[in-house]
Every structure is written in structure tokens, then in C-alpha cells.
Amino acid sequence: MKKFILVLLMVGVLLVSGAFTALAAEEINVIYMAQAAYQPNEVRDMADLFEELSGIKVNLEFVRYDEQHEKVVSSAVAPIPTYDVFSLDLIWTAEFASKGFCVALDDYMSPAVKEDIAPAIMDAFVFDGKTWAMPFLANFQLFFYNIDMIKKAGFDAAPKTLEEMVEQMEAIKAKGICKYPWTDSWNQKEGLTCEYVWLTGAFGGDTFDKDAKPIFNTGPGLKALEFMVMLLDKELASPKSLTNDEPAARDDFIAGNAAFTSNWTFQYGSMNDPSISKVVGAGKMGLLPVAKDVLGKYTYDTASVSGFQGAAILANSKNKEAAWKYVRFITSPIVQRAYLTEMPVWTSVQTSAYAKTMDPVIDIKAKEIASVHHRPKVPPYPEVSSILQRYIHSALTGKMEPKAALDKAKTEIEAVMGL
């Protein structure tokens, strides 16, 4: 019996000391959410190159988007974190920063870095005056339209305003070119908040004001929801929109079931892939239209929503220096230039001659990205967004009037935020 306990003890000591040696070595653990962005093999490639250059070993873990938040939280709560670096969705910035989960990176960043990244992108990761993640991926929504349908309906170009778009849609529907000219991802998920944020922008406003107080129940926010409800009432928007997520909305569009949609950058690739798309050639990408009376308010007369991802360092990481080296590397202009499958965050890369040759639509993307609106930057964001989704969805399904729905959403959100 005694011998047995002794052996157990020895094994225990070995395990513990082994764990500590592993910690002491230059090694970092990274968690990355694999979604419609850089794919795992690309992220692994970048890490391999970094290992070569720095001698720091990178352990990568890929998870689904829905798992990332919880995994990061449980790692942050632990005394010794599982991860050093994680990819941070911009909507978590306020939450994680206010809880002290990640390190403020301002001291690491040189002024040159801040100069070369557009404020619209950098701001997404700023909370309380500090920057909490290094911009890594710049996703945003764009306008997709079927030029053949527009021409068949008797127009020559894509609409510049929402009013023009409605006119074109009514013509398309009246001529029987397409049953439901608009499709979108309006199911009760985060995507719905995104659609609502850009539409609020298209009507000239934001969902929350500068002091992070909800203002969506009047003016642009209300107009945006009324616009969505109107599209459904007039049967211009497909009823399937209410259950679509983004890939489903894309499938609708590339199957030729709709003339217009808004979606993230990833739709461009699928739309032009002849093996899955029926609208190769007809499907075009452009700037999202704004309401007529908003023309002139924004530089490029368009409004979009941001879906940026940053690389952040966990505050309880024991290896912050190595972690920063890795973050700096994967977000560097030179790496982004090599992986143009995603929109680079650096202005110098976006405007480089190389990027313009490699990506013919980078001009459109650059204009749209400069016109993004962020989702509210408030610490209890998941709860705030969930309330918004619930009430917007009940207005869309006709269970509530838009004004009543938004008023109730505002009251509940204020209760959650303690306003």
C-alpha cells in the first residue's frame, strides 16, 4: 500500500514539474475561430513561418465561432490560462476589456502602426480610451445585385438609394422576373443585429449614441425597422429571410432567387464560382445604398456594418512578450499582403499597386470599409444584442409594431445596462 502511494506521488511530481518546464519554454497557445475568414490551413501556414523566424513554438486550436467566447472566458477565469493569444470578435471588446480579460496593447503599438490603420477599423477595438486587440481581419457587409434582372426590368444600373432599390424591386416583381427580389439573413441571431445596424446607418444614424446609450427607437433606427417590415409586407423580401443565416441568404442569391441582398465579403467568392453559382456574370458587388435624404452625409454615400476580428492577448498569459511577437507578425502588412483572400487592414496594403492588381474589387471594398458602423460597444453586449434580435424579429414576424418593439427593447436594454 505504502509503495503504491509512493509511486503515485512520484508520478504526480513528474507531471507537475513537466507542466512547469513546458511553461518555461518559449511556446504560446493560440485559439482561433474558424469561420468565413482566413481558413485554418492559412493560419497554420502563418504560424509555421513565425516559428521559423522567431523560434517560438505556436500551438493552434481551431474552434467554431460559437465556442470561442466560452473557451476564452474559461481560460481567463483560470489561474493559469489555456491560451495566450485569441482571436477577438469586435463585439466582445467592451465586455472583455471591462472584465480585464485582455491586455491593452497601446504601449506595444508604435505611432506608425496607428497611422496606417484606418480609424474606422482601429476604433472597433478601442474601449475606455485603450486599444484591446490588434486588427487582424476586416470583414464587413457589401451590396450584391443581379444586373441581368435589373436590366430586364428596364433599368440600366444598380440603385444608389434605398428608394431607387424599392422602385426597381417593384418593377422586377411586377414583371415576374423574380418572386421575392430581396433576400437577407434575418433569423434571430447575431446576423440580424448586423443587418439592422447597417440599415440604421443607411438611414443616417446609429443604434447607440456616443455615450453608449440606446437611441434606436426613434429616427434612423425606427426607419430601418419599418423599412424591413415594409419589404416583407409588400412581399419584396423573401419570407425565407426570417429563417436564413448568412450562408443561406447567399445560397438564395447565387441560386438566382433574388435580385438584391447584403452580405459579408465571403459572398463575392461564392457568387463567381461556376460550380455552385447560377449567377456568374450577372451577380455584381457594389456599395450598399442609403436613403435619399442621407445622400451627401457620408463620404461615399454608403453605409455598412463591421465584422472585424482582432488578435488579443489574455491578461493572465505568462508569456506576453512572445504572444505580442506572434500577434505583431500575423497582423503585419507583409503577412496580410501575402493573404489577400481577406481584406487587409493596413491602408498602405489596401492602396498598394500589388493589391489592386490581385484584387480588382479592392476599391469598392476600401470605400465600403471606410463607411462601416459598429455594433454597440457596451460591456453586456451579448445580452443587449439578444434583446434587440428578439424584438426586431417579433416586429418582422408581425407580432409587434416596429415602434412598440423598439421601445420595449430599449427599456429592457436600459435595465440590463443599469441606465
Place this chain on the structure above:
Amino acid sequence: MSIRRQELSSKQLALILLLPSILIILCVVIGPLVFAFYLSFFKAEPIIGGISTKFIGISNYIYYFLKDPLFWSAVRVTTYFTVVSLVIELILGISMALVLNKSFIGRSFVRSIILLPWALPTVVNARMWEWIYAGSSFGALNGLMKVLHIFPADYDKVWLGFDVPLQNIPLIGNFMEWVGASTALNMIILADTWKVTPLVTLLVLAALQTFPDSLYEAAGIDGASSWSQFWNITLPLLRPVLLVVLVLRTMELFRVFDIIYILMQYSIRVVGVYTFETGMKFLNFGRGSALSFLVGLFILGIALIYVRVLYSEET
């Protein structure tokens, strides 16, 4: 030496052998349970390196009972899911067991093949039905409907949609909307029932096999029809096993999470999903814990009612 060994082989040995399991259960079951109960009296949030707590008494519980509209709608929709699933499972399960209890050619083959759905992991089952219900022309169910000419070729039904079943019938429609029923939920009930009915069948069949034939022979001689044989002999004898099935299934159905979360994420808020959302997505650990204990309380209440109704009558 030999005496000592004998001493050890009694209670002490048992204790030593049980110790590892007791330790593990203490660490992974009792510990977290007690901790969660403790947390349910606090406003608890994760912060870096730990959890911040502020004692607020029973406010979390009061919040759910009095202030939170979502809680009661979650309870309603969970009850709908539980009751409808249970009724279907019981009717199907008992009838399948009755058939399998009769002798026919290939019975043992059918008996074993019927268990296959039960062997599927819930996640696999959910993903499979996700493909079947896909609201596009790629969906297997839509495909089947088109092949059978029930749907026209250009129509695709959104199976996991939010329209309320029987919405146009006055009172029933209102009731359905009130409980939070939707096409999606009914489809999920179908998918879940498909997987779990074999378990009910198996349990009922096992009980049926213990019933003596003499009872039925005697009843046959007395001229009882097969329906009254079932009603007066089989069903009363099945009572203990039905109690087990009811308690087991209610427990599992009321705390349903996986299949609904996988297919619908947070858009159908049964209490399991709502608990997870509150605790893990909104990071309100205190409220999440309170909610999970409330779910436990509900299940306990239902189980007590079952025991009263089904057990006391017999004794």
C-alpha cells in the same frame, strides 16, 4: 498477517476500493453542485483569474419568478415540448412493444434493428435532421415531398420556421402562440421522438415479457376483448415501468438542450437553452445557477406528482 488481510477484506477494503470513486464524485459532481447552489445567491461574474461575487440573497430566484418575462415563456415552451413528446413517445413506444411481444417471423431481427436510432449520439441525430429539414431545395424532406408530388417543383417549405401551428383556429391558435409552439419546435419533437421511442419500447417490452400468459388466457375464457385485456390487465401491470419511463423521460425532456441548441441556437428558448445563454453567453453565473436549480425544482415537483399518482394507487 493473514488475519489482517481478512480484516481488510471486510468493510475497510470496501471503503478503500470505493474511495477513488467517492473522491471523483465529490470533485466533479457534489463539489460543483454545492458551488453552483452557493453562486445562485450571489451576483457572480467572471473576472480575470476568478469569479467576482456579491451576496444578494434570493434576489436571483425572485427575479425569475416575478420580473423576467422570458423565464415563464421558457417554462411554457419547455412544458409544451415535454408533454407533446411524452404523449407521442408513450403511445408509439407501448404500441411498438405490444407488437414486438407477439411472435412473428423475423421478430428478433426487428427487435434489434429498432434500437438503432437510440444508439445514435444526439449531436449526430440533430445534424442528420438538420439536413433532412433544410429549407432549401437541398433538404431531403423537401426533396421527398417533390418526388411524391405533394409540393410543386418550385416550392420549398421552411421546416424549421416560426409559424405557429393551427394559428387560424381561434382559441387553439391563441393557445399555441401563448405556449410558444412553432413548426420548428414540432419538427424537433419529431426528430427527438424518432430517436428516443426505442428506449420506451425496450423498457415496456422488458416488462411485458414478465407478464404470465395465464392472465390473458383466463381473460380470454371470460370473453374479454383484446382492448379490455389491454386496458384492464396490461396497462395496470405496466404501471411501475411506466413510472420509470415517465420520470426518466420527463427529466430528460425538461432539461433538453443539445438538439434544440444545435438546430436553433437561441431562437427556441427552452429552459436548458435559456440557462446556458444566461450563464455562459451573458456570463451571469449567479442567475444561471439559480435558473438551473429552478429547473431541478420543477423536475422534482413533476416526479413527486408521478410517484403520488402512479405509485400510491397500487399499494
